[in-house]
Amino acid sequence: MSGFNEQFLISIVIITIGYLLKRNNLVKEKDGEAIARIVFNLTLPCLIIVTFSDIEFTASLFYLIVIAFVYGLVNGFMAIYIFRNHTKDIKGTFSMMVPGLNIGLFAYPLVEGLFGFEGLKYFGMFDIGNAFIVFGLSYIIAGMYAGSGGMLETRSIIVKLSKSIPLQTYLIMGLLSIIGISLPNIIITVSDTISVANMPLSLLLLGLYLNFSFAKGYGTLILKFLATKYGIGLFAGIACYLWLPVEDMFKFTLLIGFILPTPASVLPYAIMFGYNQRLVGTASNLTMITSFILIWIMVNIVV
Numbered sequence: 001m002s003g004f005n006e007q008f009l010i011s012i013v014i015i016t017i018g019y020l021l022k023r024n025n026l027v028k029e030k031d032g033e034a035i036a037r038i039v040f041n042l043t044l045p046c047l048i049i050v051t052f053s054d055i056e057f058t059a060s061l062f063y064l065i066v067i068a069f070v071y072g073l074v075n076g077f078m079a080i081y082i083f084r085n086h087t088k089d090i091k092g093t094f095s096m097m098v099p100g101l102n103i104g105l106f107a108y109p110l111v112e113g114l115f116g117f118e119g120l121k122y123f124g125m126f127d128i129g130n131a132f133i134v135f136g137l138s139y140i141i142a143g144m145y146a147g148s149g150g151m152l153e154t155r156s157i158i159v160k161l162s163k164s165i166p167l168q169t170y171l172i173m174g175l176l177s178i179i180g181i182s183l184p185n186i187i188i189t190v191s192d193t194i195s196v197a198n199m200p201l202s203l204l205l206l207g208l209y210l211n212f213s214f215a216k217g218y219g220t221l222i223l224k225f226l227a228t229k230y231g232i233g234l235f236a237g238i239a240c241y242l243w244l245p246v247e248d249m250f251k252f253t254l255l256i257g258f259i260l261p262t263p264a265s266v267l268p269y270a271i272m273f274g275y276n277q278r279l280v281g282t283a284s285n286l287t288m289i290t291s292f293i294l295i296w297i298m299v300n301i302v303v
Helices: 002-023 029-052 059-082 088-095 103-144 154-162 165-178 185-195 198-209 219-243 248-257 266-273 277-302
Strands: none
Touching: 002 103, 002 198, 002 277, 029 103, 029 165, 029 185, 029 198, 059 088, 059 103, 059 219, 059 248, 088 103, 088 219, 088 277, 103 154, 103 165, 103 198, 103 248, 103 266, 103 277, 219 248, 219 277, 248 277, 266 277
């Protein structure tokens, strides 16, 4: 347990450094876009390559893909139902933020530090199912309830999925593993070297995006959103952890995975479809803080 708390403290310190760099104008928040591109298009794919290079696929790992996808669907429908009596703008704003999970940027650094590649392979498979929710269902919900902010196109969903470098890397590495083809050692070695940067860059990026300037006048709605997202997540995660007859790492993935924050893609969706960006940013920041607290509590209880 001391190892977890130490890793958790290190993560908080790195996030704080990122936040202080922004507060002192040494690095601007807009610079985070460049760092995010490096993380999602280089360091994270390299980490996936290393993690999946010698993976043995089991039925339970494939189940994680299905569970993440089904969980996202259920969350999406629940959010739409819970916010059904609000305006289309409010319904779209919060319903698009409930289903998806921030795994690549938020969960990977913590899991890598705590469990190494063994934990990453579980969360990696979970992230495959989640990717279809983030780039598919959340995008559909955002488009459905948008006013004049944009038009929903099926082609856009396919393009978003096809442009996701982490998702492509997951699928390619999974296919290579299934058919028994190994990548050359030079690729693994280079990827291993680059992947070391993923954890600190991801945590610094979280600090750059952290913002304590919140939208006013939406307190009740934001509390309703948080209660919806984390109420479902805690119930599902605890139930799976207590009653699923599977290995501990599988159950731990669900326990933590279901209470991860909303994905970073919701802000671009808010811009694209004309939603209140400040409101989306406030709610997203609160999910980061809430997830950190809940994950620390849950792990200290169960590990």
